[in-house]
Amino acid sequence: MVEVLKAERVKYSYGEIQALNGVSFSLYEGEILSILGPNGGGKSTLLKIVSGILKNYEGSVKLYGKEVSVCSIKELARIISYIPQEFSPAFDLRCETIVLFGRNPHVTALHSFTKDDYKIIEESMKRADALEFRDRLFNTLSGGERQRVVIAKAIAQKGKIMLLDEFTTHLDPGHSQKLIELVKNMMKLEGITAINVAHDINQAINMSDRIAFLKDGKILAVGKAEEILTETLIEKVYDAKSTIIENPLTKKPLVVFY
Numbered sequence: 444m445v446e447v448l449k450a451e452r453v454k455y456s457y458g459e460i461q462a463l464n465g466v467s468f469s470l471y472e473g474e475i476l477s478i479l480g481p482n483g484g485g486k487s488t489l490l491k492i493v494s495g496i497l498k499n500y501e502g503s504v505k506l507y508g509k510e511v512s513v514c515s516i517k518e519l520a521r522i523i524s525y526i527p528q529e530f531s532p533a534f535d536l537r538c539e540t541i542v543l544f545g546r547n548p549h550v551t552a553l554h555s556f557t558k559d560d561y562k563i564i565e566e567s568m569k570r571a572d573a574l575e576f577r578d579r580l581f582n583t584l585s586g587g588e589r590q591r592v593v594i595a596k597a598i599a600q601k602g603k604i605m606l607l608d609e610f611t612t613h614l615d616p617g618h619s620q621k622l623i624e625l626v627k628n629m630m631k632l633e634g635i636t637a638i639n640v641a642h643d644i645n646q647a648i649n650m651s652d653r654i655a656f657l658k659d660g661k662i663l664a665v666g667k668a669e670e671i672l673t674e675t676l677i678e679k680v681y682d683a684k685s686t687i688i689e690n691p692l693t694k695k696p697l698v699v700f701y
């Protein structure tokens with residue numbers, strides 16, 4: 444198994460607030476690792492460190508063996524595609540232009556976008572089922588339609604690692620299901636690896652190879668859902684009562700809160 448990312452004893456604080464307090468885990472090529480946990484547990488902070496937004500962390504975070512804090516933003520953007528919960532550009536931009544942003548990390552100082560870039564954009568929009576929005580203004584689309592465009596941008600970026608930050612939060616069950624399928628298929632076809640930050644535990648169990656629970660800046664458990672999930676763990680993480688049954692369709696654990 445190729446280790447794509449290795450985090451060791453990562454600590455991060457915002458002034459007095461210790462957001463991460465000794466986080467260690469590995470991410471292996473081709474897997475989806477979902478990170479779950481209560482509000483304020485440190486999930487977004489972890490994604491910001493992995494994507495190079497927060498650099499002054501303690502410990503070590505290596506991507507393909509290289510420390511993230513010394514990678515340039517452009518270098519990271521060639522490896523990492525980030526799909527946020529919401530993307531709201533400050534200006535009125537056409538959807539094609541948004542997807543074109545995905546090609547920025549591949550453009551050199553000497554020449555701008557090429558014919559190939561435009562071909563990649565068209566293919567990416569087709570795959571994300573977003574081609575029909577090509578000439579529409581991004582801000583006029585619905586939440587689900589926008590996410591398809593943002594996913595097209597991530598496809599066009601051709602990063603080997605995808606960071607998904609609660610990317611289905613504002614979507615209805617139909618759109619949410621379609622987008623998860625799209626991301627999973629894309630990952631299989633392109634051999635992409637993903638970290639998926641989520642609150643919907645059952646959705647995370649169904650779409651992931653492994654799950655991790657982050658609380659108070661520490662990982663409480665990480666592994667295959669069927670191996671680590673217990674009612675006691677759920678209570679420790681969320682302070683909530685649950686019962687865990689077998690999902691009749693997927694045969695994976697299904698957490699029922701009560």
Ligand SMILES: Nc1ncnc2c1ncn2[C@@H]1O[C@H](COP(=O)(O)OP(=O)(O)OP(=O)(O)O)[C@@H](O)[C@H]1O
Nearest residue numbers: 457460461462480481482483484485486487488489
């Ligand atoms: N810019 C900031 N300045 C100060 N404190 C921050 C900042 N961003 C996050 N924090 C604090 O760091 C801790 C971890 O926050 P983080 O956003 O990483 O949690 P999270 O697990 O993503 O939460 P949620 O599930 O609510 O999105 C929280 O206590 C939060 O208040």
